[in-house]
Amino acid sequence: MQTLLEMVGICKSFPGVRALDKMSFDLFEGEVHALVGENGAGKSTLMKILSGLYLADEGEIRLRGKKIVVTGIRQMIDAGISVIYQELNLIQHLSVAENIFLGREPRYAGGFINWKKMYADVDRLLKPFNVDIDPRAKILSIGPAFQQVVEIAKALSLKADIIVMDEPTAPLTGNEVERLFEMINALKKSGVSIIYISHRLEELARVADRVTIIRDGSMIVTKPLSELNTEEIIRHMVGRHLSEQYPVAEIPVGAEVLRVEALTKKGVCSDVSFSVRKGEIVGFTGLVGAGRTEIMQLIYGYLKRDSGKVFIDGKETTIRNPRDAVLKGIGLIPEERKKQGLVLGLSVFDNSALTILDKFSRFGLLRMKTIGDLVRGMVAKMEIKTPTIRQQVRYLSGGNQQKVVLSKWFVRNCKVYIFDEPTRGIDVGAKVEIYKLMQNLALQGAAVIMVSSELLEIMNMSDRIEVVFSGRIVKEFKKGEASSEDVMEYALGLHSRAS
Amino acid sequence: MKFNLRNTLKNYGIVIAFLIICALLAFMSPVFFTLNNMILVIRQTSIYGIMAVGMTFVILTGGIDLSVGSILALSGAICAGMLKSGMPLPLVLALTMAVGLGCGLFNGLVITVGRITPFVVSLGMMSIARGITLIYTKGYPISGFQPEFRFIGGGYVFGVPVPIIIFLGIVLIAFVVLTQTRLGRYTYAIGGNEETVKLSGINAGFFKSLAYVIAGLTASISALISTSRLNSGGPQAGIGYELDVIAAVVIGGTSLNGGRGSIWGTFVGALMIGVINNGMNLLGISSYFQLVVKGFIIIGAVLLDRLREQAD
Numbered sequence: 001m002q003t004l005l006e007m008v009g010i011c012k013s014f015p016g017v018r019a020l021d022k023m024s025f026d027l028f029e030g031e032v033h034a035l036v037g038e039n040g041a042g043k044s045t046l047m048k049i050l051s052g053l054y055l056a057d058e059g060e061i062r063l064r065g066k067k068i069v070v071t072g073i074r075q076m077i078d079a080g081i082s083v084i085y086q087e088l089n090l091i092q093h094l095s096v097a098e099n100i101f102l103g104r105e106p107r108y109a110g111g112f113i114n115w116k117k118m119y120a121d122v123d124r125l126l127k128p129f130n131v132d133i134d135p136r137a138k139i140l141s142i143g144p145a146f147q148q149v150v151e152i153a154k155a156l157s158l159k160a161d162i163i164v165m166d167e168p169t170a171p172l173t174g175n176e177v178e179r180l181f182e183m184i185n186a187l188k189k190s191g192v193s194i195i196y197i198s199h200r201l202e203e204l205a206r207v208a209d210r211v212t213i214i215r216d217g218s219m220i221v222t223k224p225l226s227e228l229n230t231e232e233i234i235r236h237m238v239g240r241h242l243s244e245q246y247p248v249a250e251i252p253v254g255a256e257v258l259r260v261e262a263l264t265k266k267g268v269c270s271d272v273s274f275s276v277r278k279g280e281i282v283g284f285t286g287l288v289g290a291g292r293t294e295i296m297q298l299i300y301g302y303l304k305r306d307s308g309k310v311f312i313d314g315k316e317t318t319i320r321n322p323r324d325a326v327l328k329g330i331g332l333i334p335e336e337r338k339k340q341g342l343v344l345g346l347s348v349f350d351n352s353a354l355t356i357l358d359k360f361s362r363f364g365l366l367r368m369k370t371i372g373d374l375v376r377g378m379v380a381k382m383e384i385k386t387p388t389i390r391q392q393v394r395y396l397s398g399g400n401q402q403k404v405v406l407s408k409w410f411v412r413n414c415k416v417y418i419f420d421e422p423t424r425g426i427d428v429g430a431k432v433e434i435y436k437l438m439q440n441l442a443l444q445g446a447a448v449i450m451v452s453s454e455l456l457e458i459m460n461m462s463d464r465i466e467v468v469f470s471g472r473i474v475k476e477f478k479k480g481e482a483s484s485e486d487v488m489e490y491a492l493g494l495h496s497r498a499s
Numbered sequence: 500m501k502f503n504l505r506n507t508l509k510n511y512g513i514v515i516a517f518l519i520i521c522a523l524l525a526f527m528s529p530v531f532f533t534l535n536n537m538i539l540v541i542r543q544t545s546i547y548g549i550m551a552v553g554m555t556f557v558i559l560t561g562g563i564d565l566s567v568g569s570i571l572a573l574s575g576a577i578c579a580g581m582l583k584s585g586m587p588l589p590l591v592l593a594l595t596m597a598v599g600l601g602c603g604l605f606n607g608l609v610i611t612v613g614r615i616t617p618f619v620v621s622l623g624m625m626s627i628a629r630g631i632t633l634i635y636t637k638g639y640p641i642s643g644f645q646p647e648f649r650f651i652g653g654g655y656v657f658g659v660p661v662p663i664i665i666f667l668g669i670v671l672i673a674f675v676v677l678t679q680t681r682l683g684r685y686t687y688a689i690g691g692n693e694e695t696v697k698l699s700g701i702n703a704g705f706f707k708s709l710a711y712v713i714a715g716l717t718a719s720i721s722a723l724i725s726t727s728r729l730n731s732g733g734p735q736a737g738i739g740y741e742l743d744v745i746a747a748v749v750i751g752g753t754s755l756n757g758g759r760g761s762i763w764g765t766f767v768g769a770l771m772i773g774v775i776n777n778g779m780n781l782l783g784i785s786s787y788f789q790l791v792v793k794g795f796i797i798i799g800a801v802l803l804d805r806l807r808e809q810a811d
Contacts, residue, residue, distance in 0.1 A: 302698060326700025340698050343691035345758045354688060354699045357681045365679050408699065 010059035034208035038427030052076035082155035097135040145176035173287035246460035254278030257447035263308030269471035283462025331409035341405035344394040399430025544773030545666035551747040553717030561757025562617035569628035571737035574719035579641035579732025603715020607708025640733030652728025690757025
């Protein structure tokens with residue numbers, strides 16, 4: 001195999017942080033090379049240097065053996081490097097074709113856009129992938145999976161021979177992931193090299209040829225995937241042996257706290273019933289789009305339900321909006337941390353105190369000292385890494401940000417905690433801490449609901465597993481009752497009759 | 500702690516710029532640094548300074564209120580009419596403020612319940628309030644009030660002009676509200692991320708509406724001062740004030756995206772606008788030219804703000 005790209009001795013510092021320290025990385029022609037490491041290990045910085053967004057302080061980049069002097073993004077795109085970011089860079093109100101050819105629209109001599117050619121070109125680009133996307137469709141009308149295909153098509157239209165994919169499977173459901181893998185294989189066959197960044201280690205075996213593990217800004221190991229197992233990868237990532245990725249705890253189960261009966265909303269979910277007891281962790285799994293998040297938002301009053309009842313401590317309650325839910329003792333840790341869980345520009349203190357200001361007012365004035373003590377105590381207890389509680393949360397790492405979201409609810413002492421994808425995009429070390437915090441809540445007598453797409457997490461953390469398919473709970477498993485394969489079969493809808 | 504030029508400029512840039520402008524004006528005009536002129540500047544500043552305090556709440560939520568100048572005119576005109584009809588003064592004051600409050604409430608409710616952008620709603624209100632003012636006054640100013648009322652704009656307490664006292668009082672109250680009450684903290688949070696605030700179980704719409712209510716209320720308080728000072732309430736009052744008011748807030752470092760800013764910034768920003776207006780008058784610059792200058796100042800302030808955000 002020919003070496004296509006080499007990055008040697010790359011160093012990059014930001015004020016106060018050394019993000020990359022003599023990092024090296026190479027890529028063969030036509031290979032899928034996985035880049036793994038904890039959050040903050042330096043993956044994104046390395047890719048930003050490769051894309052021309054950042055300039056390296058030291059080191060060089062060689063493409064086909066020739067050293068290139070990086071001047072900016074444009075130059076790297078011209079050199080055939082395309083980066084598909086986690087937050088896809090598509091314009092929602094423009095069509096598929098317009099997005100692919102943005103700024104490079106085929107034109108007639110008079111300057112008018114040649115739509116016919118544009119649509120034909122898109123069809124030609126999409127053909128190898130065997131997907132049915134209308135080039136005229138607006139981006140917002142197609143799902144995340146297709147949006148990713150559009151990004152890939154855009155990269156190909158730019159004649160990219162190196163494509164970087166950052167957590168490409170994060171927004172995808174099981175079968176969409178399968179299709180992405182097929183596409184990656186097709187790309188590989190056509191000679192495109194792919195740098196694949198993912199937190200989902202179990203995926204790597206499916207796609208990657210080689211793996212580079214990066215830690216604290218340096219390359220730890222680069223090896224063919226066949227020579228590494230998951231445990232070794234995790235060990236290299238965290239630099240310590242992580243024997244207890246899923247902590248075990250014996251938690252006594254008490255009385256029923258939350259009961260949901262026949263929750264229904266047209267087009268979202270129907271006839272959803274379940275209950276959660278004191279000290280229990282109930283896991284909700286299913287494909288993305290099955291309606292798990294929406295079910296939680298219906299309970300929480302963020303979406304309006306058509307019918308169904310919610311009982312707390314055995315009493316029926318009306319929840320019309322999140323305010324009602326919070327007053328009734330429910331806390332929601334939402335799926336999208338930055339968009340729904342945090343106010344990024346405000347401090348750790350302000351974010352954590354957001355839910356309790358109504359409890360600590362006297363004559364309209366806030367009891368700042370009491371609130372401050374409470375928040376400080378919580379920050380210490382949860383080991384949130386921040387210089388001071390006045391620090392804006394935007395500067396914290398993903399794991400610490402998530403802890404701030406949790407602390408916001410912990411200070412309020414809820415009866416029911418709903419965690420929606422609590423460990424998404426969080427590094428392994430922080431995940432374990434979050435699992436422990438969840439168990440602690442259960443131990444203190446809270447009822448916990450965890451929505452997650454990560455099967456292993458669901459299998460290991462839940463006392464009961466509710467499998468959601470197409471807006472219904474299709475199966476309930478008790479802990480240890482089922483294998484991952486069993487759960488997956490129900491999540492894929494293999495056991496539910498068409499209705 | 501080490502002296503850091505960049506941080507110092509970032510945090511105290513307005514104050515430094517303000518002092519430089521004052522120093523320049525002191526050189527260029529012998530009148531500028533006299534006590535009389537200083538008092539004049541602050542007294543003039545207080546009218547839109549008070550409105551700028553209200554505007555700070557609105558801009559902190561990420562909104563904008565273009566209607567404050569028209570609300571000032573409407574409250575002022577109705578105030579003048581009520582005074583002429585011989586209504587008792589306390590009632591006049593209360594009802595005038597109720598007018599501003601009502602306009603603000605209308606803005607707030609349409610924005611939050613009707614989910615229309617603040618720009619459009621307040622642009623509409625700008626026209627509505629101005630129109631009602633014209634209908635009510637038939638286009639003529641209403642002038643000549645009793646001395647008790649004229650005290651508000653022209654009186655002194657211990658040698659300090661009453662408008663200045665009101666202005667400082669409102670700045671102080673706003674400071675306490677913004678830092679020490681739920682309303683204040685939620686105002687920042689809503690500007691930062693409204694969805695998070697809603698999902699935290701807070702009635703974001705209610706608190707957002709309150710920002711517009713405060714803006715309307717401060718506009719009517721300014722109307723009282725302005726009407727009293729001019730001894731006249733008329734349809735031409737407050738035209739173009741939104742420019743000075745928004746400029747004061749923005750120069751004071753409050754981000755137009757919401758979520759970031761302070762009342763002290765607005766205070767200095769308002770003084771800055773006052774000093775610039777005063778300086779240009781002292782230097783004999785025509786009022787036409789002054790408009791051009793102020794336009795550039797607003798754009799410059801927003802540009803600076805953007806650069807500051809990028810630096811973060």
